[in-house]
Amino acid sequence: MATKKVKVLCDSKSLIEDVHKWGAMKQMGVSLRCMLDFGSVSSQRNMIIAAQFLHRELPIRIARRAIELHSLPYGLSHKPAVLQVRDWYLDSFRDLRSFPEIKNINDEREFTQMIKLIKVRHNNVVPTMALGVQQLKKSLDQKLDYEGLDEIHQFLDRFYMSRIGIRMLIGQHVAIHDPNQPPNCIGYIHAKMSPIQVAKDASEDARSVCFREYGSAPDVNIYGDPSFTFPYVPTHLHMMVFELVKNSLRAVQERFMESDKPTPPICIIVADGEEDVTIKVSDEGGGIARSGLPRIFTYLYSTAHDPVYERLDVGSTGVVTMAGYGYGLPISRLYARYSGGDLQIISMEGYGTDAYLHLSRLGDSQEPLP
Incomplete structure (x- = not known):
């Protein structure tokens, strides 16, 4: 022994x-x-x-x-x-x-x-x-x-x-x-990925979560060229858009839950630039206080009051309670940066928030290795 x-x-x-x-x-x-x-x-x-x-x-x-x-x-x-x-x-x-x-x-x-x-x-x-x-x-x-x-x-x-x-x-x-x-798929990479289609699928998934949590969900309006495609990883984009739309849906839903005013939609705009494909997710959910903005990309901070079900991991089949852990935004930014892009949040307290998801369309940036 x-x-x-x-x-x-x-x-x-x-x-x-x-x-x-x-x-x-x-x-x-x-x-x-x-x-x-x-x-x-x-x-x-x-x-x-x-x-x-x-x-x-x-x-x-x-x-x-x-x-x-x-x-x-x-x-x-x-x-x-x-x-x-x-x-x-x-x-x-x-x-x-x-x-x-x-x-x-x-x-x-x-x-x-x-x-x-x-x-x-x-x-x-x-x-x-x-x-x-x-x-x-x-x-x-x-x-x-x-x-x-x-x-x-x-x-x-x-x-x-x-x-x-x-x-x-x-x-x-x-x-x-x-x-x-x-x-048109080479492993995880789609050579002709439609960001509009991925945004639609991710938005519907996020609205399903919102329905399950609150019993209703704001509309999501998507603007852009549906025929535009570029090489990217659809599961990565789906996860990022899902997270941004889910946050916007929750903010709008909670702000207008007791209001007599009509619930404003979330707006998604897909812009095709020479260097980046940029996806803007805009809401009228009341925004984030300026003092809170520096903390939204940390892992010990969250504005969530109640847990909301969110996807556990790209490619996994399960869901897990993650809102409230403060992981969605920082991890989404990492996915964007992994492929040479970025995620920026601009907010107007008392009105709403704009999230700018920049995706590098060149695809030739090296992995950022920690």
Whole structure:
């Protein structure tokens, strides 16, 4: 029994040493354009090359996050939920490092099945980390201002940006193997995505949530060229527009719930620029106080009074109570920035809010690697 315990400790020490070794290696970013061009030639050689790249790249990215999860300020690393997330990252690192060198198409197929399981393992990372942060928030001195938690916010930005990249790389590789891909889709990327159509679908989903929560929902009017398309990741755009419209619906619904005035619609405008595709989501939900604007992109702040069901993760089938955790806007901004875009919020207290979602249409910006 004692011998077995010593072996476990040795194995654990060896694993941690390997994690630190790989965490010190340089990451290699890729662009949407590169993923699109490489994935459009579906040859066995390309599949093997892609798998070999992931076999080296994924352990580096996962190791970096595992190291950070071990040394977070304010005792966040010791919260049970965060320890659970760290275990998932260590398990995935171990699986990747245990997989032998990829030499042929059979190795590639086995590797693809393995990383598919890794992606599933990490499905609940967002709500689990949210739980850990909420546990931290409850344990902190209530007088501690949010600016004093900059380290936590910066870590979460790095952590979630890295997670977006990891899931994009895995999801892209796995999806390319799908024989039933929709037309014009190369893995996760749609070569001719209609932002108008995605905005319509996301708005209907958000209105369904609003109906379920309040019994009614404001209209959403969408303006733009329905024939316009550009290469992008539809699931990413859907998530961002869903979040923005859901926030607007909630603000308008709560402001006009007891009013005799007609409920104003949410307006979405899609503009096709040479550099960016910009989507503006406007509402008359009363706006955000100027003092609150600096905090809307932090992870410990939310204007939500009641929990609203929101999508857990791009590609997942479940929903989870997330409004009130303050995660929707900062994570949406990370998705926009991952592909070279951005998200800006301009508000008029007493009237409403405009959200500007900028999407880079060039598709050649490298991943921002934390």
